Amino acid sequence: MNFHEEQTLLRQRGKKALLVCLVLTFTFMLAEVAGGLWSGSIALLADAAHMLTDFFALSFALFAFRIAEKPPTLKMSYGFHRMEILAALANGVILLNVIVFIVLEVFKRMLTPVHVQSGVMLLFAGLGLLVNLVSMRILKGTIGGNLNLQGAFFHVFSDMLGSLGVLAAGFCIRFLNWPYMDSLAGFLIAGLIAVGAWRLLRDSVAVLLEAAPSHIDLEQLENCLHEVKGVKDIHDLHVWTISSGKESLSAHLDIEKQANTDNILREVNRILEEKFRIFHSTIQLETVTHSEHQEHF
Numbered sequence: 001m002n003f004h005e006e007q008t009l010l011r012q013r014g015k016k017a018l019l020v021c022l023v024l025t026f027t028f029m030l031a032e033v034a035g036g037l038w039s040g041s042i043a044l045l046a047d048a049a050h051m052l053t054d055f056f057a058l059s060f061a062l063f064a065f066r067i068a069e070k071p072p073t074l075k076m077s078y079g080f081h082r083m084e085i086l087a088a089l090a091n092g093v094i095l096l097n098v099i100v101f102i103v104l105e106v107f108k109r110m111l112t113p114v115h116v117q118s119g120v121m122l123l124f125a126g127l128g129l130l131v132n133l134v135s136m137r138i139l140k141g142t143i144g145g146n147l148n149l150q151g152a153f154f155h156v157f158s159d160m161l162g163s164l165g166v167l168a169a170g171f172c173i174r175f176l177n178w179p180y181m182d183s184l185a186g187f188l189i190a191g192l193i194a195v196g197a198w199r200l201l202r203d204s205v206a207v208l209l210e211a212a213p214s215h216i217d218l219e220q221l222e223n224c225l226h227e228v229k230g231v232k233d234i235h236d237l238h239v240w241t242i243s244s245g246k247e248s249l250s251a252h253l254d255i256e257k258q259a260n261t262d263n264i265l266r267e268v269n270r271i272l273e274e275k276f277r278i279f280h281s282t283i284q285l286e287t288v289t290h291s292e293h294q295e296h297f
C-alpha cells in the first residue's frame with residue numbers, strides 16, 4: 001500500500017470511529033446535563049459542558065473530513081483540506097469560552113454555596129467514565145498523524161479525566177463531607193479543557209502561519225538537496241503544511257551552467273518523496289546567481 005492509499009484508508013476508518021463517538025457523546029451529554037441540574041453539581045455540569053464541546057469537536061472533525069474530500073478546482077487549487085485545520089482552530093476557540101463559563105460559575109458558588117446530591121453525581125460520573133472509555137478505545141486505533149483526529153481524541157481523553165474528577169469529588173462529598181470538592185473538581189476540569197484548547201490553538205495557528213512542520217528537519221533537508229549533483233546553492237526554501245500529512249515545498253536551486261536539469265529535478269523529487277514524504281514541490285532552477293531577483297520571504 002502506498003502513502004496516499006494509507007492516508008485515505010486512515011481517513012475512512014477515522015470517519016467511522018468519529019460517527020460512533022458522536023452518537024455516544026451526544027446521548028450521554030444530554031443525560032449528564034439532566035444529572036447536573038438534578039444533583040446541583042457544577043463539576044457534573046462542567047463535565048457536561050465539556051461533553052458538549054466534544055460533540056462540537058467530533059461534528060467539526062467529521063464535517064471537515066467530508067468537505068476535505070471535495071476535489072480541487074481551478075480557483076480552490078489546494079482543494080478544501082485546510083477545513084480540517086479551521087475545524088481544529090474553531091474547537092480551540094469554543095473551548096476557551098467553556099473555560100470562562102466554568103470558572104465564573106465556580107466563583108459564584110464560592111460566594112453562595114449550593115447543596116449537591118452526591119449520589120446522583122456518582123451515578124452519572126460513573127456512566128460518563130464508561131462512555132469516555134468506550135469512545136477512547138474506538139478512536140485510538142484510527143489517529144495516526146492526523147491533527148483532526150488527534151484533536152477529537154484529546155477531547156475524549158480529557159473528558160475521561162473530567163469524569164474521574166467528578167467521581168472523586170462525589171466520593172469526597174458523600175463520605176468525607178467536603179462540599180467544596182464540587183467547585184474544586186469543576187475548576188480542575190476547566191484546567192483540563194485549557195490544556196486541550198492550548199494544544200489545538202498552537203498547532204492550528206502554526207499551520208495557518210505556514211510554519212514548517214515540526215517532524216521535518218529543515219537543515220537535513222537542505223543538506224540533502226545540496227548533495228544532488230549539479231546543485232551549487234539553495235535559497236528561498238519553504239516547507240509548509242496544507243493539512244495534516246499533506247506537506248508542500250518550494251525552493252530556488254542555483255545550478256551549474258552545464259548541469260542536466262532533468263536529472264536534478266528527478267533526483268530532488270526522489271529525495272523529497274522518499275526521505276521527507278513531501279509529494280508536492282515547486283522547484284525553480286537558476287543558472288545565474290541573482291540573490292535579489294525577486295522579493296524574498
Ligand SMILES: [Zn+2]
Nearest residue numbers: 235236252286
Ligand atoms: Zn532565486
